[in-house]
Amino acid sequence: xxxxxxxxxxxxxxxxxxxxxxxxxxxxxxxxxxxxxxxxxxxxxxxxxxxxxxxxxxxxxxxxxxxxxxxxxxxxxxxxxxxxxxxxxxxxxxxxxxxxxxxxx
Amino acid sequence: xxxxxxxxxxxxxxxxxxxxxxxxxxxxxxxxxxxxxxxxxxxxxxxxxxxxxxxxxxxxxxxxxxxxxxxxxxxxxxxxxxxxxxxxxxxxxxxxxxxxxxxxxxxxxxxxxxxxxxxxx
Numbered sequence: 001x002x003x004x005x006x007x008x009x010x011x012x013x014x015x016x017x018x019x020x021x022x023x024x025x026x027x028x029x030x031x032x033x034x035x036x037x038x039x040x041x042x043x044x045x046x047x048x049x050x051x052x053x054x055x056x057x058x059x060x061x062x063x064x065x066x067x068x069x070x071x072x073x074x075x076x077x078x079x080x081x082x083x084x085x086x087x088x089x090x091x092x093x094x095x096x097x098x099x100x101x102x103x104x105x
Numbered sequence: 106x107x108x109x110x111x112x113x114x115x116x117x118x119x120x121x122x123x124x125x126x127x128x129x130x131x132x133x134x135x136x137x138x139x140x141x142x143x144x145x146x147x148x149x150x151x152x153x154x155x156x157x158x159x160x161x162x163x164x165x166x167x168x169x170x171x172x173x174x175x176x177x178x179x180x181x182x183x184x185x186x187x188x189x190x191x192x193x194x195x196x197x198x199x200x201x202x203x204x205x206x207x208x209x210x211x212x213x214x215x216x217x218x219x220x221x222x223x224x225x226x
Binding site: 029030031032033035037042043044045047048049050051052054086088090091093094095096097098099 | 140
């Protein structure tokens with residue numbers, strides 16, 4: 001089952017609120033995770049089980065959604081947040097969304 | 106917390122083979138399912154394979170099924186990916202990642218730094 005992540009890219013400014021969407025095609029909130037990846041680095045787990053913030057991740061990151069539609073929200077963008085974000089489904093045959101590249105406007 | 110370190114990547118000609126290793130430290134590998142994830146140059150993340158804690162369940166992406174084999178040695182805290190019949194499209198950075206779960210749900214919480222595999226003549 002494919003994950004559909006949108007938008008594929010996004011330009012925003014420091015202090016902006018941004019939202020990234022992931023459509024899973026199957027209800028599975030406990031198996032839905034969000035990652036941040038910076039160039040040349042391994043992905044970093046931000047949120048798992050759709051809403052649970054990983055230890056050490058700033059509270060400006062949050063996850064929401066239910067059923068087949070989930071969102072990652074960054075409440076107030078900081079300079080360190082400009083990166084690529086991926087959703088992932090971990091049940092069955094795991095798969096990743098296509099990624100959202102968050103760039104500075 | 107814990108750390109994963111991959112090794113074994115390199116340059117290989119099409120049709121060749123490589124064996125990747127992933128060494129775990131700071132936690133016992135036997136307690137966790139493990140995954141391999143790859144990223145082709147300039148592309149997104151692609152899940153490759155996963156193995157349950159006692160090696161009873163092995164899963165592969167269609168793109169590698171029949172060519173790659175995942176395995177583990179819990180006593181040595183090592184995870185492996187044997188890659189055969191390599192193709193140019195297998196060129197990527199390969200990451201190993203730990204599958205964490207608790208009462209809330211699941212996520213890949215520890216990742217290695219990645220090892221680069223280049224398939225080219």
